[in-house]
Amino acid sequence: MLRHLDIRDMLIIDRLELAFQPGLNVLTGETGAGKSILLDSLGFVLGWRGRADLVRTGADQGEVVAVFDLAPGHPAFTVLEAAGLPAGDELILRRVNTPEGRKTAWVNDRRASGDVLRALSDTLVELHGQQDDRGLLDPRQHRAMLDAYGGLADMRAEVAGFWRARSAAEKSLAKAEAALADIQAEEEFLRHSVAELDALDPQPGEDAELDSRRRLMQGAERMRADLAKALSALGPDGAEGAMGDAARWLDGLAGQAEGGLEEPLASIERALVELGEAQAGVDRFAETLNFNPAALEETEERLFALRGLARKHGVAPDDLGAFAADLQSRLAALDGGAHQIEGLRIALADVTAEYDRAAAGLSDARAAAAVRLDADMAGELAPLKMERAVFSTTLAEAPAGPDGVDAVAFVVATNPGAPAGPLSKIASGGELSRFLLALKVCLTREAEGVTMIFDEIDRGVGGATADAVGKRLAALAEGGQVLVVTHSPQVAARGAHHWRVAKAVRGGITTSEVSPLDADARVDEVARMLAGDTVTAAARDAARALLQARDG
Numbered sequence: 001m002l003r004h005l006d007i008r009d010m011l012i013i014d015r016l017e018l019a020f021q022p023g024l025n026v027l028t029g030e031t032g033a034g035k036s037i038l039l040d041s042l043g044f045v046l047g048w049r050g051r052a053d054l055v056r057t058g059a060d061q062g063e064v065v066a067v068f069d070l071a072p073g074h075p076a077f078t079v080l081e082a083a084g085l086p087a088g089d090e091l092i093l094r095r096v097n098t099p100e101g102r103k104t105a106w107v108n109d110r111r112a113s114g115d116v117l118r119a120l121s122d123t124l125v126e127l128h129g130q131q132d133d134r135g136l137l138d139p140r141q142h143r144a145m146l147d148a149y150g151g152l153a154d155m156r157a158e159v160a161g162f163w164r165a166r167s168a169a170e171k172s173l174a175k176a177e178a179a180l181a182d183i184q185a186e187e188e189f190l191r192h193s194v195a196e197l198d199a200l201d202p203q204p205g206e207d208a209e210l211d212s213r214r215r216l217m218q219g220a221e222r223m224r225a226d227l228a229k230a231l232s233a234l235g236p237d238g239a240e241g242a243m244g245d246a247a248r249w250l251d252g253l254a255g256q257a258e259g260g261l262e263e264p265l266a267s268i269e270r271a272l273v274e275l276g277e278a279q280a281g282v283d284r285f286a287e288t289l290n291f292n293p294a295a296l297e298e299t300e301e302r303l304f305a306l307r308g309l310a311r312k313h314g315v316a317p318d319d320l321g322a323f324a325a326d327l328q329s330r331l332a333a334l335d336g337g338a339h340q341i342e343g344l345r346i347a348l349a350d351v352t353a354e355y356d357r358a359a360a361g362l363s364d365a366r367a368a369a370a371v372r373l374d375a376d377m378a379g380e381l382a383p384l385k386m387e388r389a390v391f392s393t394t395l396a397e398a399p400a401g402p403d404g405v406d407a408v409a410f411v412v413a414t415n416p417g418a419p420a421g422p423l424s425k426i427a428s429g430g431e432l433s434r435f436l437l438a439l440k441v442c443l444t445r446e447a448e449g450v451t452m453i454f455d456e457i458d459r460g461v462g463g464a465t466a467d468a469v470g471k472r473l474a475a476l477a478e479g480g481q482v483l484v485v486t487h488s489p490q491v492a493a494r495g496a497h498h499w500r501v502a503k504a505v506r507g508g509i510t511t512s513e514v515s516p517l518d519a520d521a522r523v524d525e526v527a528r529m530l531a532g533d534t535v536t537a538a539a540r541d542a543a544r545a546l547l548q549a550r551d552g
Helices: 035-045 076-083 112-125 137-149 153-185 189-201 204-220 221-235 241-257 263-289 295-313 316-385 429-443 464-479 491-493 519-530 537-551
Strands: 001-012 015-017 023-029 062-069 092-095 103-107 110-112 125-131 392-399 402-411 451-455 481-485 497-506 507-516
Touching: 001 035, 015 035, 015 507, 023 035, 023 491, 035 062, 035 092, 035 125, 035 451, 035 481, 076 112, 092 112, 103 112, 110 392, 112 507, 137 153, 137 316, 137 402, 137 429, 189 295, 189 316, 204 295, 204 316, 221 241, 221 263, 241 263, 295 316, 316 392, 316 402, 316 429, 316 464, 392 429, 429 451, 429 464, 464 481, 464 491, 464 497, 491 519, 491 537, 497 519, 519 537
Parallel strands: 023 481, 023 497, 125 451, 451 481
Antiparallel strands: 001 015, 001 062, 062 092, 092 103, 103 110, 392 402, 497 507
8 A cells, every 4th residue: 555655846746745545536726727747656656668858847866755654465575586586565766867767766765777667666656547557448458457357367378388389390390400411411412421430440640550551661761871880889780789798897897806897887887788779779669660551552542542531621630520520420310310300390390289278278377267257247337327338358269379379458348239340449428437447446456455546437428428437546545545636526525635725926936836625625625626716605405415415
C-alpha cells in the first residue's frame, strides 16, 4: 500500500506531502490543476518512462519519495532479494532528477537502477486509464493477460522451454546438414588425399632424418678414403704402434726410476684405451658407409615424395601427419554424417512432439480460462449498467512460438445483435471506461498488496452510470487501496478519503497544491463538481445527498 508521497520541485509543485490511506482515495480539481503531475511524479519514482522535463524551473533538482507498506510475503521482497537490497515491512523509494536529465535512485537508502524500480513497480502499483498505457487495449498483450488470469504461468513456461529446445534442435540439425554438404562437396579430394597420405605414412621428424641420411650417402666415397687413412694413423703402423713401443721402453726403465715413471706409464695406458675406443668408433662409422647403392636413390625418392606432398597441401613436411589426421576425421564425419543427421532428426521430432503436446494443453487451458473470464466480465458489467453488453475472449490459431499456438483477443459487442469488435473501436468513451474498469477488476482480482490507480476512468459517463462506477471502485477498494483521479461528483462522493488539487499564484509563480478535505470541504468540492464555478445552495444540498448516499 502507498502510504506517503513526498514531491519537491517537480514541474509546478514546490513541496507537497501526501499521506494516503487504505480504501478509496479520490483526487479532484479543475482541469490543469496538476492532477496529472502527481501521477507523473509517482511514475518517476517508480521508474516509469515518461516526460523528461520534470524539474521545476529554477530548481537544482527535482525529488520524489514514495513510502510503501509491505505485507508479509509481498512479491516486492523477491525483487529486493534478487537485487541484493535491504528489505523490511517498509519500502522507501527515492529518485532525483536534474534539469539536464540525470536521474539517480535509491531503494531503502541503497543506490538502485531504473530496471529495479520498474521491477518493484510491477509488484506495487497498477495504473489504469482510458488511454491504458499498460496494454489492455493492445491485442498483443491479451494472451499474456489471459494466461495471468488463468494462472497458466507454469504451463506457459513449459511450452517456452520446449520451444527453446526445439529451436536448438533445429539449429543443430541445420548445422550438421550444412557441414555434411560442405564435406560432400570435397569428398573426392578427401578420399584421394587420405589414400595418398596413408600410402606415404609420413612420420614426425622424418624430413630432417632423410635429409641427413642423403647427405651422408652422397659424401660416403670421399669419406671412406679419409677414414682408411685415419684408421692407418691410429693403428699398429701408426699411433698405436708408437705408443706401444714407448710403453715397453719406459717399462724397462721403471725398475731403475724409483717410481718416477709410474705416472707416465699409467697415462700411456689410459691413452691406449682411449685410442682403442677411437678406432672402434671410426670402424663403426665406416660400417655405416657400407650401404646398397640403391639406398641413396630410395632415400632421395622418399624425401622428394615427402616434400612434394607437403608443398601440394601447403603444410610443413613435419605437419603432414597432423594434416592427414584432420583429413581422416573429416572423412569419418562424412561417412558418419548420415547416421548423425538421422539421430538429430529423431531428436527434433521428439522435442517437436513434446512442444505440440504442451502447446495443445496450454490451448485447452486458455479456452477454459477464456470461458471463466467472459463469465466474470458479464458479472462485472451488469453493476456498471452494461448488462446488455457482451465481452468475449477469442482464440485463433497463430504461428507456433515460445508462447504457444494461440492468438488471443478481447472483443466486445455493446448491444445484442451488434457486431463484435476490438475494445478500442467498438466502445464509445463512456462504454470503454466501464469495459476497462470491469476488465481491470477481473484481471487483478487475485492481486494482493497492489495499489490500483485509475486516471479518469469515469470519463464520458455521468448520472446513474457514474454512480455505478463509483460503487464498483469503492467495492474494489475494500480490503485494499485504490487511488482515483476523477471529474465525476458521483465517483468523488464514494471516496473514503478526498484530496483537492488546485493551482495557486504567489509572487507571480504558479504552483500546484493538494489539500485533504474534511466533511464540510468535501461538500463544497462535490458541489463545485456538480455546479461549476458558481456553487449554489442547491448544489450543496445535492452534494450532501451524494455523500450521505455513500454513508448510507
